[in-house]
Amino acid sequence: MANRYIFQIALLLCITTALAESYTLDQSQQKSSILVCQDLLNQLNGSATDCLKQRMNSKIPEEIKNPQLLQKEDLVLVTYELFQQIFGIFSRNFSRTSWNETIVEKLLMELYQQKNQLKTTVEEIIKETNDIWGNKHILNLKKYYFSLMRYLKANKYSSCAWIIIKTEIIRNFVYLDKLISYFSN
Amino acid sequence: MLGLLGAAALVLVTGAPWLLPEAAGGKTLKPPQNVEVIMIDDSFTLKWNWSEHSTTDVFFSAAYKTAEMGDWEELPGCQHVTSTTCDFSSLETNVYSEIQLRIRTEEGSSTSPWHELDAFTPAKIAQIGPPGVHLEAEDKAIVIMLSPPGTEESMWALEHSSFRYNIIVWENSSGLEESITTAYPNYNVYNLSPDTTYCLKVRAELPLLKKIGFYSPVFCINTTVENKLPPPSNIHIHPRDGFFALQWDYPYDKVAFQAQWLYAFLKINPESYEDKWKPIPGCANVQTTQCAFHQNDFPKGIYFIRVQASKGNHTSFWSEEKRFATEKQTVIPPPIISAKSINANSLHVSIGTSKDSGNGSVDSYYSLVYEVVFWENSSHSERKRLEKTDFTIPDLKALMVYCVKARALLKDDKQNRSSTFSNTVCEEIQPGNASKVWLSVGIGTALFSIIAVFCIMKFISECIKYVFCPSNKLPSTIDEYFPEQPLCNLLLSPSEEQMERCFIIENMNSLTTVVESGHSDGDHKRYSSQTSQDSGNYSNEDENNESKTSE
Numbered sequence: 063m064a065n066r067y068i069f070q071i072a073l074l075l076c077i078t079t080a081l082a083e084s085y086t087l088d089q090s091q092q093k094s095s096i097l098v099c100q101d102l103l104n105q106l107n108g109s110a111t112d113c114l115k116q117r118m119n120s121k122i123p124e125e126i127k128n129p130q131l132l133q134k135e136d137l138v139l140v141t142y143e144l145f146q147q148i149f150g151i152f153s154r155n156f157s158r159t160s161w162n163e164t165i166v167e168k169l170l171m172e173l174y175q176q177k178n179q180l181k182t183t184v185e186e187i188i189k190e191t192n193d194i195w196g197n198k199h200i201l202n203l204k205k206y207y208f209s210l211m212r213y214l215k216a217n218k219y220s221s222c223a224w225i226i227i228k229t230e231i232i233r234n235f236v237y238l239d240k241l242i243s244y245f246s247n
Numbered sequence: 248m249l250g251l252l253g254a255a256a257l258v259l260v261t262g263a264p265w266l267l268p269e270a271a272g273g274k275t276l277k278p279p280q281n282v283e284v285i286m287i288d289d290s291f292t293l294k295w296n297w298s299e300h301s302t303t304d305v306f307f308s309a310a311y312k313t314a315e316m317g318d319w320e321e322l323p324g325c326q327h328v329t330s331t332t333c334d335f336s337s338l339e340t341n342v343y344s345e346i347q348l349r350i351r352t353e354e355g356s357s358t359s360p361w362h363e364l365d366a367f368t369p370a371k372i373a374q375i376g377p378p379g380v381h382l383e384a385e386d387k388a389i390v391i392m393l394s395p396p397g398t399e400e401s402m403w404a405l406e407h408s409s410f411r412y413n414i415i416v417w418e419n420s421s422g423l424e425e426s427i428t429t430a431y432p433n434y435n436v437y438n439l440s441p442d443t444t445y446c447l448k449v450r451a452e453l454p455l456l457k458k459i460g461f462y463s464p465v466f467c468i469n470t471t472v473e474n475k476l477p478p479p480s481n482i483h484i485h486p487r488d489g490f491f492a493l494q495w496d497y498p499y500d501k502v503a504f505q506a507q508w509l510y511a512f513l514k515i516n517p518e519s520y521e522d523k524w525k526p527i528p529g530c531a532n533v534q535t536t537q538c539a540f541h542q543n544d545f546p547k548g549i550y551f552i553r554v555q556a557s558k559g560n561h562t563s564f565w566s567e568e569k570r571f572a573t574e575k576q577t578v579i580p581p582p583i584i585s586a587k588s589i590n591a592n593s594l595h596v597s598i599g600t601s602k603d604s605g606n607g608s609v610d611s612y613y614s615l616v617y618e619v620v621f622w623e624n625s626s627h628s629e630r631k632r633l634e635k636t637d638f639t640i641p642d643l644k645a646l647m648v649y650c651v652k653a654r655a656l657l658k659d660d661k662q663n664r665s666s667t668f669s670n671t672v673c674e675e676i677q678p679g680n681a682s683k684v685w686l687s688v689g690i691g692t693a694l695f696s697i698i699a700v701f702c703i704m705k706f707i708s709e710c711i712k713y714v715f716c717p718s719n720k721l722p723s724t725i726d727e728y729f730p731e732q733p734l735c736n737l738l739l740s741p742s743e744e745q746m747e748r749c750f751i752i753e754n755m756n757s758l759t760t761v762v763e764s765g766h767s768d769g770d771h772k773r774y775s776s777q778t779s780q781d782s783g784n785y786s787n788e789d790e791n792n793e794s795k796t797s798e
Contacts, residue, residue, distance in 0.1 A: 171548040174512035
């Protein structure tokens, strides 16, 4: 019984390792992209001190803050998920803020490109692993971003809600950068 | 008594179900059977069977619990329902969190035991419903505008940009089918026939979650009659010296064109982006089938471009949308190279970066390797190495001049991007200690041999002088008449007619002194002598041609 699956498991390990290896070549590009995104986010005006009354209870999953809880093979999926979800958040209506539309467009373009570049790798991984629902890191991430979306909706996409979200996303990028650095060694 | 009361209270509190029916009068209420959760997009339904007969009305109530909650709460929309199905779509829950449901039957004041379902993740069990479809017709194309299943903040809120759509289009009369898969909710089907009926159905998929949705109902539309002006075709874009050249084909002339652009990421947004197209500066109204626009107008990114023709009051439909990606010009500054010959027959090279890199922080994330080219100044044959920033090139020829230059390359780059070459540095290779010794030995030997040769030559010349040119001492009386004439003249300068000077002694008694003339042409003294034996001339045969005797 075990023999039947040994080949599949070995193949899976080979492929994910190969994919993980090929992924490392673009990490410098991802890091520079993160810098671009952080820079653009910092250009969006509005400070959180005006919105102290508002609180958001969503917490980023522990494994994002603490890379030791992750495997190297998870890095691709996690990075893709972050770019994908942050893209989704900033695609929403921010008309109640005084943000410059051009800056948000640049941010979306950058996220879109990163997302696109990772997409084929991610699709290959999903084909092999056959079950994203079993990956609790990705599930935790989706839970987290769903709650961010809910928060925006519950607060009717107000300016303060957006500023709180923006601050949270900037922190997300810091963690992602740390993650990528951790696994590039 | 108190103890009994206490025990009864305890039993009631623990809610031992097998006691309650007895309290109600002996009838055991059965919970619902075959309970099913059906989730399609944002519609959440609970279904069950209950086949028991009952005289009175039977109700059903459900409750839910998530990991974050401490206790069971009432499921909205499923309280005291009479039918065997209820809708709890108004439940606000994180669809990626596990949730538990339970349901029970209620009749009068009695309730059945809870039927508990296994915990599940809503997003995992949910199915994808059909997308919304809106169609517009052109003469040879159909514009399809899809809206993703579910509302914006619902089940698929996180997956909006991940949807893939599968469109099946067929011509109504012929039934020829075409299956299209696209990531864009706004998709145009081209190359159709004018004035024809086409039908289609669409379904949405989430490949990363391994979900395939239901097909939409069939929608049909008629394409319009052929437009007078066809849309431009065959759009292509070439970068050219800081500009992008946009070109297209058009069958007619005397037609004006305008080109528009759109951010690519807007195409995956289901909202209508018709108003988001912007004119391309420099291509807003051109009379030729080409135009140019600045590269600076389009920072690095992915765009779509479309072109429209117009003549008088008529305009064509928009051309096919051309995807267009501008690559970031990764500027890698050239390195600065310095070289020094320190050790024997080798060159120590140092590569540094210039301080003034404009996009500094971004470039510092790229790891670089250096391609070093070096050559002998005379021969110009180049050799290359890939190195780090500080290294030594060994095995070079001493006292030769070598030149070095280098450029930076992105490590493991598929595009082989590199900087321009650095400055060229030329250095003379110092000889090593070992070769210094050999060199000095060589020089010493050379000097010595020169001196030796010189001495030998001198010695030989002395020998020759000694052998062929002896210094004879003649008696003083003769000597005063014969100036020293080295005999080596005979050998060394035979061209001169040498006459031996002879003295002819004829008469011993009268010794007539004839004044000698030093000429070599043969005057000689004659001394008369009585000795008959000695009479006669002693002369050199060779030189006696002009001998004259004078008396």
